[in-house]
Amino acid sequence: MYCSACGQPMDPYQPICPRCGRQVMPIATATPPPWIWTRVHRHVHTLGILWIAYAGWTLLHWFVAVGILSGMFHDWGFPFGHGFDGFYGFPFAHMAWFIPLVTTILLARAILCVVTGIALLHRASWARPLALVTAFLTLIRPFSGTALAIYTLWVLLPSASGQEYDQIATS
Numbered sequence: 001m002y003c004s005a006c007g008q009p010m011d012p013y014q015p016i017c018p019r020c021g022r023q024v025m026p027i028a029t030a031t032p033p034p035w036i037w038t039r040v041h042r043h044v045h046t047l048g049i050l051w052i053a054y055a056g057w058t059l060l061h062w063f064v065a066v067g068i069l070s071g072m073f074h075d076w077g078f079p080f081g082h083g084f085d086g087f088y089g090f091p092f093a094h095m096a097w098f099i100p101l102v103t104t105i106l107l108a109r110a111i112l113c114v115v116t117g118i119a120l121l122h123r124a125s126w127a128r129p130l131a132l133v134t135a136f137l138t139l140i141r142p143f144s145g146t147a148l149a150i151y152t153l154w155v156l157l158p159s160a161s162g163q164e165y166d167q168i169a170t171s
Helices: 040-074 098-121 125-136 144-156 159-166
Strands: none
Touching: 040 125, 040 144, 040 159, 098 125, 098 159, 125 144, 125 159, 144 159
16 A cells, blocks of 8 residues: 555555555455354355265265175076075075165165255354264264264364354354
8 A cells, every 4th residue: 555645655444544644444345244254154065065065975886885795696697597596605595685775774864964064055053063963973984974973072072162153054
């Protein structure tokens, strides 16, 4: 910033020019809302997107695994049952309930992750506790689940984060 009378360089917040003594009008600056630069506000949108993407990632892995397992341990598409259906050494031969059970559990977990992500994106007041519970449930999922859970806990677990989230949350 420069003085309009003498051209002397000045700091933006100096009220009077040090060279000529002329009073300078301060520059009006927009002040951001107090919550805009908090750590929670910067990361909550990213967390919401990551939870939704993680739900899709989990289901994709399971559907690929089911396809591979059914190809390996079924009749491989051959007529006349030339597969491993009658083979007693196969671990799932007598557990027809296993794949539907795991599919149901993974669908429920994916729905929980999607609800968590959408709630965080909408800044729901109940989204923080839900995200913390979901993070603790996902903590032992190797690699991507563990990383997402640790990131969620880092953003939302501290008590200061609770206050920051309450400032940006909608009722």
